[in-house]
Amino acid sequence: MIARVNPQGGETEVVRYGSRYPTPYGITVFETSIIWVDRNLKKVFQASKEPGSTEQPAVIRDNINMLRDVTIYDQRIQPSSAQQLNNNPCLETNGGCAHFCFALPGNQTKKCGCAFGNLGTDNEGCVVSRDDYLIYTTESAVQSLHLDTDDHGLPFPVVNVPGTSVALDFDRTDNRIYFTQSSGAGSSKISFISLSSPTSPPVVVASDLGAPDGIAYDWINKRIYYSDYINQTINSMAVDGTQRSIIAHVPRPRAIMLDPCRGYMYWTDWGTNAKIERSTLGGNFRAEIVNSSLVWPNGLTLDYEEQRLYWADASLQKIERCSLTGANREVIVSTAIYPFAMTMYGQYIYWTDWNTRSIYRANKHDGSDQRVMTQNLPSRPMDVHVLASNKQQQCNSPCQQFNGGCSHICTPGPQGAECQCPSEGRWYLADNKHCIPDNGTRCQEGQFTCMNGRCIRAQWKCDNDNDCGDGSDELERVCGSKNDFQTSVQVQMAAAFIALSAFHTCEPTVFTCGNGRCVPYHYRCDHYNDCGDNSDEVGCLFSPCDPNTEFPCNNGRCISKDYICNGINNCYDNGTSDEQNC
Structure with missing residues (x-):
């Protein structure tokens, strides 16, 4: 049987029926005709598309095995002009739709659809689905x-x-x-x-x-x-x-x-x-x-x-x-x-x-x-x-601040940050924090391992002094923020001197600066700011300069008057007082 129905539904109309049409398998419509294939008869037929027609179907092709489907390749099947399409809104630029544009004949209202995702807020574009x-x-x-x-x-x-x-x-x-x-x-x-x-x-x-x-x-x-x-x-x-x-x-x-x-x-x-x-x-x-x-x-x-x-x-x-x-x-x-x-x-x-x-x-x-x-x-x-x-619930991680104190890889553990070293290269994890190139040496208990492998006293880290030589004992991930600490040193030098002296212990034979730095004792009162905070020059008793042969520098040093305005900072002070007003 071959039948047809209105696109909006309704009653089915029989076009061809009977034993002469044993196995119609594929069908297409072209102008006033229908064309179909019959697998058992191995033929392609053409007949009127109207119900009630008694005209015998014409055999277009015969003796074709395994027939499955048929279609018409003709420009009239797919008209493209605005007149032929009744000014369909999908005709030009796909109606503005990103993927699919739909409009029934004679209807000037379009509807866009998406091959994947959902319509955007403009009802034309397509975005990846926002749903779960x-x-x-x-x-x-x-x-x-x-x-x-x-x-x-x-x-x-x-x-x-x-x-x-x-x-x-x-x-x-x-x-x-x-x-x-x-x-x-x-x-x-x-x-x-x-x-x-x-x-x-x-x-x-x-x-x-x-x-x-x-x-x-x-x-x-x-x-x-x-x-x-x-x-x-x-x-x-x-x-x-x-x-x-x-x-x-x-x-x-x-x-x-x-x-x-x-x-x-x-x-x-x-x-x-x-x-x-x-x-x-x-x-x-x-x-x-x-x-x-x-x-x-x-x-x-x-x-x-x-x-x-x-x-x-x-x-x-x-x-x-x-x-x-x-x-x-x-x-x-x-x-x-x-x-x-x-x-x-x-x-x-x-x-x-x-x-x-x-x-x-x-x-x-x-x-x-x-x-x-x-x-x-x-x-x-x-x-x-x-x-x-x-x-993917959000939570705080111990690795979010200063990388958890780790030099390389930080992972959150149930008790806090855990540090790891890269698998490439030879490393050892010093102080459970720092990945040091493994040359076979290890620092002793009570020592801090610098990133360059040097060992310093643990008390010397975070003292505002580069004891390691590579600055790794003063890094933020080691010490945290030092802004407040530095302000305290600048504003209250005496209190900072006491606190830092207790924190950073220098050898008995060296001088402990106000900022905790250790300098050789003979650097004290040498007219040079060796400590960085000038504490090695505080309280020094200097002999007065000879007004006839010597020039008094701002830092208390006495130099020969022959050195004045010679283009060299002979006073060794920040103001180069022997080179001023030359």
Whole structure:
């Protein structure tokens, strides 16, 4: 049967009916005719498009196997003039619409639509969706999906990825999605796409990695953490790929999750003795929190509000949860088939499944209300997250001021800042703060290690004197702000002298300046400001100058009158008093 109906609906009208039309498969309309193909008869027919016509259809082509569809290639099918289109508002410049322009014939009102994202405030432009939505990777792309399963639009366009994409995470503040690309040992990558310009090519952050399987973004301290399967490590780096550090050595690392506000990180290890571990973001206080009844712990996610850790085991085909210390373990979903990655948002957990090539959702407390978010994906779904602002809660970090006192890498821990050294080069962490090039020497207890490796007394740091020679004992990250301290020295020299003398102890054979600096004792009363605050020249008894042969300098020094106005500062004072009024 071949039939037609009005675009607005209504009664169906039969155009052709009967055994002479056994399998009409594809159809098109051209002027007063309809043209269709019949797979069984292997023919292409043409007949009147009007119902009730008794004229026999004409056979245009015969004996064509596997007929599927037909269309007409003719300019009259797609008229383009304003007269032919009744001045359709979409005719010129796409009606001003960024993506799609819609207008019914004879209607001068247009309506814009978006291939991805949402309409902007002008109802013409298209912007990346401002709603919360799912982001996920397949083996070859980064994709997105609305949380409302009835909304089949895309929050942003599909981003095709060379190589195999595995893990992803996001930065809501800077509108970035970071993802890993497996391209072989030593050439795998971490890149990001900017949601401000989602059609622009991805930006590569690092391109010399082993096999980055998991990734997690520290949105407080702006660092990327990732698991490397080939190098068997958990690592971190700055968002530009520099300042890299090894956090832990792990036999078979997979998923990774961060809790930057509490200072902890979690990862799964599917080695011979599968486990889930926890440490600080700097790799300290490492502990196994789940180490039994695990085989392939693939997915991992955190419920920050209820302080629960969720994981998916592909071999045991279930999803479980426990407290952040591993206590109160319970099964949430016992019917998962091959779960790979998972995330949590609101009252639901979401996970990807390799076998069914689908993404699922279920209640986070008991696994009820299970729903398919998407299915029949062209390749295996890998990682999944819900891109939402409230998933990245804000908090203060001990690394925000003076880099936590660290010379290089600062990570927040539960007890405060933790310092790390870059993995490239040979370093040792002195005073738990400063990364010093490792030449084999170590400073003794009670000494401060300068950045140049020199050892000074611990009391000598932050005394307003460059005892190290490279200034590292006076840096802000070592001493904090010194504005108030310097003002105190200038305004109350006597009080500062007492305080600094107690703080900075000089050798008995040297003179202690008012600012705490130590100078040789014979520098005192030599008419020269060796201390920098002139305290070595205070209270000195100088012999009067001979008015016949000597010139009295402003600092009390006596010089020969022959030295006056010779172009040299023989007085050694700041005013060069022997060179004035020459």
